[in-house]
Amino acid sequence: MRAPRQFLAFGRPLLWLVMALGSAAITATSLVYFNDDELPPFVIEKLPLPFEDLWLSALRLHVVAAAFALPACLALSTTTLLRRAPRVHRWLGRTSGAVVLFALAPTGFYLSLFAKGGVLATLGFMLSGLIVVVAMVQAVRTARAGNFVAHRRNALHVLAQLSVAVTSRAMLFGLDAANVDPDRAYLLSLWLPVVASAAVVHLYVPASRRNHEPMPEPRPPVGRDPGFRDAARV
Amino acid sequence: MAATLAFATPPASETPDTTATKDIIQKVLLTPLSVREVKQSRFSRSRQPAQARRVRVIDEHPQKDSEGKGFMTFAIDARHGWAIDDVDLEWRKDVITGCTYAQTGEVFIKRGAGYYAADIMLGKKTRAAAEHVCVSDVSGAVASNK
Numbered sequence: 042m043r044a045p046r047q048f049l050a051f052g053r054p055l056l057w058l059v060m061a062l063g064s065a066a067i068t069a070t071s072l073v074y075f076n077d078d079e080l081p082p083f084v085i086e087k088l089p090l091p092f093e094d095l096w097l098s099a100l101r102l103h104v105v106a107a108a109f110a111l112p113a114c115l116a117l118s119t120t121t122l123l124r125r126a127p128r129v130h131r132w133l134g135r136t137s138g139a140v141v142l143f144a145l146a147p148t149g150f151y152l153s154l155f156a157k158g159g160v161l162a163t164l165g166f167m168l169s170g171l172i173v174v175v176a177m178v179q180a181v182r183t184a185r186a187g188n189f190v191a192h193r194r195n196a197l198h199v200l201a202q203l204s205v206a207v208t209s210r211a212m213l214f215g216l217d218a219a220n221v222d223p224d225r226a227y228l229l230s231l232w233l234p235v236v237a238s239a240a241v242v243h244l245y246v247p248a249s250r251r252n253h254e255p256m257p258e259p260r261p262p263v264g265r266d267p268g269f270r271d272a273a274r275v
Numbered sequence: 276m277a278a279t280l281a282f283a284t285p286p287a288s289e290t291p292d293t294t295a296t297k298d299i300i301q302k303v304l305l306t307p308l309s310v311r312e313v314k315q316s317r318f319s320r321s322r323q324p325a326q327a328r329r330v331r332v333i334d335e336h337p338q339k340d341s342e343g344k345g346f347m348t349f350a351i352d353a354r355h356g357w358a359i360d361d362v363d364l365e366w367r368k369d370v371i372t373g374c375t376y377a378q379t380g381e382v383f384i385k386r387g388a389g390y391y392a393a394d395i396m397l398g399k400k401t402r403a404a405a406e407h408v409c410v411s412d413v414s415g416a417v418a419s420n421k
Contacts (some may be wrong), residue, residue: 069318079398082312083321088395089387089403148372157320210318217323220356220365229322 054073061115063207068108074101090155099148109208111258113137113202131184134196138181141199146174158227165231173202194246201238208234292377296347298376300330303382304393305351311397326355328364329369337377341412346374348409371396375408383409 069141073081074097080088090096112135116122123130153166176198212230217223305328312324329341329352337345351371373384373393389403 042319066318070318073316080395080400081321081398082315085398086322088391089389169333210320212318214317215321217355218357220354223322223355223367 050128057118060204060207061112063106063204063210064111064115067111067206067210069103071104071108074104081132082258087155089252094193096152096155099151102144103148104150104154106140107203110137110140110205111200111206113115113140114196114203117196118200134184136178136181141173141177146170146177149173157222158231160229162231165228165235169202169235170230172235173199174200190247190249193241194248197242197246201242202235205231205238208238289334292334292336294349295377296332296349296375297330298307300349300351300382303375304371304382304384304396307332307397308345319341325355325370326357328352328370329356338411340410341407343412344376344378346376346409348374350374385409 045154073079074084083096084100087096114137115128117134117137122133149170149200150167153163153170154163156166158165180195180199183189183195209230212234213226216226216230223228309324311344315324317319317323331350331352333348333350335401337347339345350369352366352368353365353370371380372383375382383390383404384393384396385396386403389406392401392405392411395401
């Protein structure tokens with residue numbers, strides 16, 4: 042299935058911009074989690090929690106990891122970075138992989154155990170986390186194997202799930218404005234973006250070269266850049 | 276801006292105790308909460324601030340805890356959504372429940388199995404209140420009836 046070219050031409054940059062702004066807004070509003078004197082509303086409504094200090098530490102690590110991972114994945118998704126600075130793309134990708142696999146996902150799994158909305162919310166967050174972990178591992182493996190079509194697809198699965206942070210918050214705001222029951226709104230604004238994000242990538246991002254648009258030709262390396270020739274060959 | 280208001284619901288029987296309880300809740304909890312919520316980010320997974328709140332005092336007269344102190348239980352209902360003028364809009368019942376001690380002016384909020392000082396709603400770290408807080412001393416009542 043192919044998305045219309047016109048949509049891709051305008052939709053992609055617009056979506057990218059919305060996600061970048063959303064990520065910045067989340068980071069800005071998450072600074073309150075590092076204020077020791079005052080508990081933010083998100084924490085207050087969960088109290089009392091077992092191992093409250095552990096939960097708060099996990100939340101803080103999760104926030105820091107997400108503040109890096111989403112903008113980093115957005116940057117990695119641009120062809121400009123890939124074309125002009127393939128080495129930066131690779132190192133940013135490696136760093137993002139480490140941050141996602143060793144900080145974002147583990148803390149996310151732990152936090153999901155105490156999610157609002159009960160078991161269904163926990164399952165929703167866990168599904169999202171599972172997609173992120175599997176896709177990130179596959180993205181790393183396929184990049185190392187030089188299969189850049191599969192790498193792109195897996196990396197976009199990661200980005201799509203990270204973007205749920207933005208879309209679900211936007212949905213929560215809208216559903217509250219419509220006075221939808223908060224528990225239902227919370228589950229809806231979690232599951233819908235998680236499933237839809239996975240479905241969009243699954244349907245619209247090619248899995249193999251046969252139905253894939255040609256990748257942008259990387260510019261010739263300026264300096265010595267091991268691995269560049271492999272990337273150009275695929 | 277979200278306008279958080281405490282509506283005085285028409286009680287079955289308004290007594291001086293219920294009026295005093297509502298005043299305490301307004302002063303200790305709802306007014307500071309509405310001030311705090313103005314600053315709250317709307318782009319968050321936390322509950323959006325209520326557009327309106329109303330207080331229902333459950334007890335007509337104070338109950339006594341095991342230390343002999345009188346308290347009144349209450350529930351706060353909330354309305355969300357932008358169509359705040361819509362009279363048919365549903366109130367969410369018991370969004371906040373707790374009790375007040377009129378003598379000391381303290382307000383406690385029920386959280387999980389315990390009660391916490393109302394400060395917890397305002398972002399201040401508080402420990403769970405003592406076990407007797409907001410718990411009616413049934414044994415005392417039985418003993419006094421004998």
